[in-house]
Amino acid sequence: MPLLEVKDLKVRVEEREILHGLTLTVNEGEVHAIMGPNGSGKSTLSHVIAGKPGYEVTDGQILFRGEDLLEMDPHERAAKGVFLAFQYPVEIPGVTTMNFLRTALNAQRKARGESELMVPDFLKKVREVSKSLNIPQDMLKRGVNVGFSGGEKKRNEVLQMALFEPSLCILDEMDSGLDIDALRIAADGVNALRSPKRAMVVITHYQRLLNYIVPDVVHVMSKGRVVKSGGKELALELEASGYAQFEDAA
Amino acid sequence: MPAVQETVERVKRIDVDQYRYGFETLIDSEKAPKGLSEETVEFISQKKNEPAWMLQWRLEAYRRWLTMTEPTWARVDYPKIDFQDLYYYAAPKPKKTVSSLDEIDPEILKTYEKLGIPLREVAMLEGVEPKVGEEDPARRKIAVDAVFDSVSVATTFKAELKKAGVIFMPISEAIREHPELVQKYLGTVVPTSDNFYATLNSAVFSDGSFVYVPPGVRCPMELSTYFRINERNTGQFERTLIIADKGSYVSYLEGCTAPQRDENQLHAAVVELVALDDAEIKYSTVQNWYPGNSEGKGGIYNFVTKRGDCRGANSKISWTQVETGSAITWKYPSCILRGDNSRGEFYSIAISNGFQQVDSGTKMIHLGKNTSSRIISKGIAAGKSQNTYRGLVTAHRKATGARNFTACDSLLIGDKCGAHTVPYIEAKNSSATFEHEATTSKISEDVLFYCIQRGLSQEEAVGLVVNGFVKDVLQQLPMEFAVEAQKLISISLEGSVG
Ligand SMILES: Nc1ncnc2c1ncn2[C@@H]1O[C@H](COP(=O)(O)OP(=O)(O)O)[C@@H](O)[C@H]1O
Numbered sequence: 001m002p003l004l005e006v007k008d009l010k011v012r013v014e015e016r017e018i019l020h021g022l023t024l025t026v027n028e029g030e031v032h033a034i035m036g037p038n039g040s041g042k043s044t045l046s047h048v049i050a051g052k053p054g055y056e057v058t059d060g061q062i063l064f065r066g067e068d069l070l071e072m073d074p075h076e077r078a079a080k081g082v083f084l085a086f087q088y089p090v091e092i093p094g095v096t097t098m099n100f101l102r103t104a105l106n107a108q109r110k111a112r113g114e115s116e117l118m119v120p121d122f123l124k125k126v127r128e129v130s131k132s133l134n135i136p137q138d139m140l141k142r143g144v145n146v147g148f149s150g151g152e153k154k155r156n157e158v159l160q161m162a163l164f165e166p167s168l169c170i171l172d173e174m175d176s177g178l179d180i181d182a183l184r185i186a187a188d189g190v191n192a193l194r195s196p197k198r199a200m201v202v203i204t205h206y207q208r209l210l211n212y213i214v215p216d217v218v219h220v221m222s223k224g225r226v227v228k229s230g231g232k233e234l235a236l237e238l239e240a241s242g243y244a245q246f247e248d249a250a
Numbered sequence: 251m252p253a254v255q256e257t258v259e260r261v262k263r264i265d266v267d268q269y270r271y272g273f274e275t276l277i278d279s280e281k282a283p284k285g286l287s288e289e290t291v292e293f294i295s296q297k298k299n300e301p302a303w304m305l306q307w308r309l310e311a312y313r314r315w316l317t318m319t320e321p322t323w324a325r326v327d328y329p330k331i332d333f334q335d336l337y338y339y340a341a342p343k344p345k346k347t348v349s350s351l352d353e354i355d356p357e358i359l360k361t362y363e364k365l366g367i368p369l370r371e372v373a374m375l376e377g378v379e380p381k382v383g384e385e386d387p388a389r390r391k392i393a394v395d396a397v398f399d400s401v402s403v404a405t406t407f408k409a410e411l412k413k414a415g416v417i418f419m420p421i422s423e424a425i426r427e428h429p430e431l432v433q434k435y436l437g438t439v440v441p442t443s444d445n446f447y448a449t450l451n452s453a454v455f456s457d458g459s460f461v462y463v464p465p466g467v468r469c470p471m472e473l474s475t476y477f478r479i480n481e482r483n484t485g486q487f488e489r490t491l492i493i494a495d496k497g498s499y500v501s502y503l504e505g506c507t508a509p510q511r512d513e514n515q516l517h518a519a520v521v522e523l524v525a526l527d528d529a530e531i532k533y534s535t536v537q538n539w540y541p542g543n544s545e546g547k548g549g550i551y552n553f554v555t556k557r558g559d560c561r562g563a564n565s566k567i568s569w570t571q572v573e574t575g576s577a578i579t580w581k582y583p584s585c586i587l588r589g590d591n592s593r594g595e596f597y598s599i600a601i602s603n604g605f606q607q608v609d610s611g612t613k614m615i616h617l618g619k620n621t622s623s624r625i626i627s628k629g630i631a632a633g634k635s636q637n638t639y640r641g642l643v644t645a646h647r648k649a650t651g652a653r654n655f656t657a658c659d660s661l662l663i664g665d666k667c668g669a670h671t672v673p674y675i676e677a678k679n680s681s682a683t684f685e686h687e688a689t690t691s692k693i694s695e696d697v698l699f700y701c702i703q704r705g706l707s708q709e710e711a712v713g714l715v716v717n718g719f720v721k722d723v724l725q726q727l728p729m730e731f732a733v734e735a736q737k738l739i740s741i742s743l744e745g746s747v748g
């Protein structure tokens with residue numbers, strides 16, 4: 001059974017159809033890239049999978065391990081293993097990163113019927129992961145993303161990904177606003193999480209990111225549909241010739 | 251930080267019953283006849299075995315009150331109160347006099363148990379990390395002078411306080427046992443003529459707490475009083491007087507919850523604080539009275555006059571309040587900074603949900619030289635509620651070098667509520683420095699969704715974000731109250747979104 005199946009998905013935002021019948025199948029262990037020009041609906045897809053309010057699904061299905069994802073509350077989806085790394089992670093003043101991580105992790109564990117992680121185990125885990133991501137401990141004591149640089153925010157997303165151990169990671173424009181060094185650190189973090197039990201959907205506008213996170217499958221999105229799928233070489237092809245050729249196909 | 255987790259846990263344990271403290275205790279009570287007259291005032295005074303001077307004081311206030319009218323300047327709206335349709339005194343019928351907790355009506359103890367309120371020396375905060383440098387909160391002691399309806403039914407820790415020379419007792423007892431102290435200070439901070447509700451209180455107050463901390467004494471424990479209204483149609487008029495003599499320190503905690511009912515209940519308390527030279531008083535409140543039902547019916551009217559007088563040089567008074575309950579809140583804990591170098595602080599979290607109306611804030615009156623004050627106000631409005639911060643900062647001619655810092659932040663949840671900030675600033679001398687900051691923001695859908703995507707339910711997400719918003723103020727609360735306050739914040743915002 002595939003991990004994620006999006007079937008003929010049609011989505012409206014404020015009466016306007018944004019996704020016009022999108023189909024996508026992702027299996028465990030695979031890394032998929034979704035490429036496409038601005039406004040093609042990439043973020044919309046990621047939001048609908050994660051359950052962000054404000055989108056109306058008018059047709060189609062999203063199955064997660066065969067279960068109807070659209071029937072689940074967004075926080076239940078998180079507990080089931082759907083993780084979205086946001087393009088613009090928000091700031092939460094007054095809530096320390098450490099507190100946030102622990103609150104979220106325990107909420108997920110509880111929803112799965114697991115016991116809370118003991119504080120020492122939790123701290124040990126956070127320390128390990130943050131070290132590998134070059135996240136200083138004092139950053140964890142600050143408000144979530146408050147005053148973080150672009151790179152720090154993205155590393156914080158990867159930190160959460162590592163901590164929550166989701167089975168599906170959707171990364172929306174992880175490279176936006178990052179310089180090469182910051183990108184490399186974040187990408188290394190993501191690569192370390194690649195596993196036969198986990199799938200990733202890497203959304204990006206630019207081919208650049210895919211030099212660091214090499215995908216198994218590349219999809220090209222245009223105007224609310226997947227218009228072409230192929231191997232990693234498709235990304236390079238796009239880099240050379242641009243999206244224009246697909247605009248008509250859509 | 252695990253304290254927020256604690257909140258989340260506790261919220262999960264709370265069932266759908268929005269106001270789980272909405273129960274009544276079945277206790278016989280003894281009432282004054284309905285309505286207000288000189289006879290009512292005499293009845294109350296007699297019930298309390300008061301000396302003649304106290305009755306006179308009450309009657310003067312009553313006569314004064316007859317000439318006054320209800321203030322209308324606050325941003326609150328309610329049907330006219332018929333003051334002749336209220337009871338002004340109710341006491342649990344004393345079965346016998348009690349000398350220990352074991353003898354107290356088990357119904358009353360059960361009520362406290364349901365509220366999770368500690369009546370004995372207890373280790374109460376499981377799972378909360380103490381602030382760095384603080385002693386283990388579980389080992390700190392809390393003295394509870396429990397006010398049940400209008401009469402104090404239990405006083406604990408008396409012996410230990412006595413050893414330190416601290417007087418902590420119901421004010422009705424203090425009137426009989428320490429008349430010289432009561433006469434010297436009562437009404438000197440909030441005069442009987444102060445305002446409509448305070449004057450009413452002066453005439454009919456039933457009970458409350460009295461604290462006197464002698465010179466140089468650091469009160470050996472937090473003093474804590476829990477108020478609870480439990481009698482239908484009974485106006486509740488507490489009177490509290492706290493005196494910190496030279497160089498002393500006391501921290502006083504007050505909190506309450508009330509049972510659910512249909513009719514509005516009037517509450518008009520007066521709290522007076524006096525800090526002499528080098529003394530410090532920290533007064534904290536967690537208030538969670540019945541706010542009214544989902545249609546806005548019922549709920550407590552809370553018209554409170556709280557004022558502290560920094561009478562001595564280098565004295566300090568600090569108010570911290572967490573206001574989550576009441577249908578209407580009208581409350582401005584204030585500081586008169588009379589002594590040179592004295593300092594006043596006001597830390598407030600005011601939450602309104604449903605149809606609640608909150609008009610609250612503070613007054614900092616700078617009279618002495620080099621006085622300073624600090625105001626941190628966090629208003630949270632949800633549902634169809636209205637939340638107003640009203641603040642006054644004044645520096646008089648002689649108050650050279652007066653300094654004030656004010657920060658008022660409002661958070662809106664949903665788009666049917668309102669937050670308003672009404673600051674008044676008056677500096678009558680040029681050396682005063684007043685800083686004022688104010689922000690209003692809406693709880694962001696993106697922030698909520700971020701939390702939800704990480705596994706938090708909608709309500710947990712709101713609780714987390716709001717607890718972050720009010721963190722600066724929560725940190726001012728004594729540890730014993732911090733968890734309870736967080737719990738209340740989350741409870742009071744249940745159902746505020748989605
Ligand atoms: N909340 C919204 N309200 C109105 N239109 C929206 C909203 N979100 C997205 N859109 C529109 O949907 C289209 C796809 O947007 P998006 O999914 O963000 O594309 P991408 O991530 O590929 O750049 C765009 O035309 C955008 O303007």
Ligand SMILES: [Mg+2]
Nearest residue numbers: 042043087173
């Ligand atoms: Mg996008």
